[in-house]
Amino acid sequence: MNLPNRNSTRAGIQSVEVGFALLAALGEAPGPLMLKDLARAAGMSGAKAHRYLVSFQRLRLVVQDLASTRYDLGPAALKLGLASLERxxxxxxxxxxxxxxxxxxxxxxxxxxxxxxxxxxxxxxxxxxxxxxxxxxxxxxxxxxxxxxxxxxxxxxxxxxxxxxxxxxxxxxxxxxxxxxxxxxxxxxxxxxxxxxxxxxxxxxxxxxxxxxxxxxxxxxxxxxxxxxxxxxxxxxxxxxxxxxxxxxxxxxxxxxxxxxxxx
CATH class of the missing domain: 3.30.450.40 (GAF domain)
Incomplete structure (x- = not known):
């Protein structure tokens, strides 16, 4: 009898998982991305991506260059990444x-x-x-x-x-x-x-x-x-x-x- 994976059946917050696709896309990109390119890489519409990015900017997980309007990972993302690597x-x-x-x-x-x-x-x-x-x-x-x-x-x-x-x-x-x-x-x-x-x-x-x-x-x-x-x-x-x-x-x-x- 095959038992289900406990992690796959455990309740979670889907919006967090969806939004993380944006952070993952920025992490894999060679540099900052325009909104349309970032949304495409994360598999969502530009309007939906923008709503997540507003929240991520407040948390400093994402920053936006005002001159180019491109998005990139922010200082909070860097801090989390370094903490993970140290452990x-x-x-x-x-x-x-x-x-x-x-x-x-x-x-x-x-x-x-x-x-x-x-x-x-x-x-x-x-x-x-x-x-x-x-x-x-x-x-x-x-x-x-x-x-x-x-x-x-x-x-x-x-x-x-x-x-x-x-x-x-x-x-x-x-x-x-x-x-x-x-x-x-x-x-x-x-x-x-x-x-x-x-x-x-x-x-x-x-x-x-x-x-x-x-x-x-x-x-x-x-x-x-x-x-x-x-x-x-x-x-x-x-x-x-x-x-x-x-x-x-x-x-x-x-x-x-x-x-x-x-x-x-």
């Missing part, structure tokens, strides 16, 4: 959605943040059929041989990670590894590719037989707040770009970024 916890928000992402992809999901020693795993959500992976909460990921590390390295200030990169390059040269960069030029090319794809991938690089994707989540200041990681066995894991794993992973990261205030 957002990126990891908490991502953890709440990790189980659904595991179900959608059928693979283990991890969350990572930049810690004192580098990209650090802070949450682990295993899929029911997960293979054993020798990673634990608190593990710090290498920058060049892990998808997580590559993703963070692509968006970190390069001077901040330079010593770590140099150390890993030296280790790769000594081990004569062909699956990771061995020169600074190769590192720059790799990180450029990560930024272009907005994703990092490794296949049998960090762990034998394991494929990993990592996508970045950005905050309102366009800083990488965390990495969302998908891991799975190479035989049952779609490692293709835009495939069955990367596509939902990217969609989840985009939604998280938007919810954190990122407008890039």
């Amino acid at each position: 957002l916890d990126a990891v908490k928000l991502a953890r709440e959605r990790a189980a659904a992402l595991v179900e959608a992809m059928g693979h283990t999901v991890a969350l990572a943040v930049w810690g004192n020693r580098g990209p650090t795993i802070v949450h682990w959500e295993e899929s029911p059929g997960a293979v054993t992976v020798n990673l634990r909460l608190g593990d710090v990921m290498p920058l060049l041989s892990s998808a997580t590390g590559r993703c963070f390295a692509a968006y970190a200030p390069q001077e901040a990670i330079a010593p770590m990169v140099a150390e890993e390059l030296e280790s790769a040269r000594k081990q004569r590894r062909a699956d990771v960069p061995r020169t600074q030029a190769q590192v720059r090319e790799l990180l450029r590719d990560v930024r272009e794809r907005r994703a990092a991938r490794v296949v049998d690089t960090l762990l034998p037989g394991i494929v990993g994707f990592c996508v970045p989540v950005f905050d309102a200041d366009a800083h990488m707040a965390l990495g969302v990681v998908a891991l799975g066995p190479s035989g049952a894991f779609d490692s293709s770009w835009g495939g069955a794993v990367e596509r939902p992973l990217q969609a989840a990261a985009r939604q998280l970024s938007a919810d954190l205030g990122f407008r890039g």
Whole structure:
């Protein structure tokens, strides 16, 4: 038996919900809007929109430029937005959605943040059929041989990670590894590719037989707040770009970024 959604059946004030469409349209617009354009974006008549805008101006949620007559979000809207952003916890928000992402992809999901020693795993959500992976909460990921590390390295200030990169390059040269960069030029090319794809991938690089994707989540200041990681066995894991794993992973990261205030 399917129970109705409590939020959908709970009584509310319809006029508030209708009026909010105007605020949402202003929030999504690249700049101030004329009344006719704002009304069209909110799906209502100009006269109806104007009545709501009069009230919103009194509340300072909306302001109107007298010279151009265009409407824009006001100081009260900004204050509410900033208060909301200050209370957002990126990891908490991502953890709440990790189980659904595991179900959608059928693979283990991890969350990572930049810690004192580098990209650090802070949450682990295993899929029911997960293979054993020798990673634990608190593990710090290498920058060049892990998808997580590559993703963070692509968006970190390069001077901040330079010593770590140099150390890993030296280790790769000594081990004569062909699956990771061995020169600074190769590192720059790799990180450029990560930024272009907005994703990092490794296949049998960090762990034998394991494929990993990592996508970045950005905050309102366009800083990488965390990495969302998908891991799975190479035989049952779609490692293709835009495939069955990367596509939902990217969609989840985009939604998280938007919810954190990122407008890039």
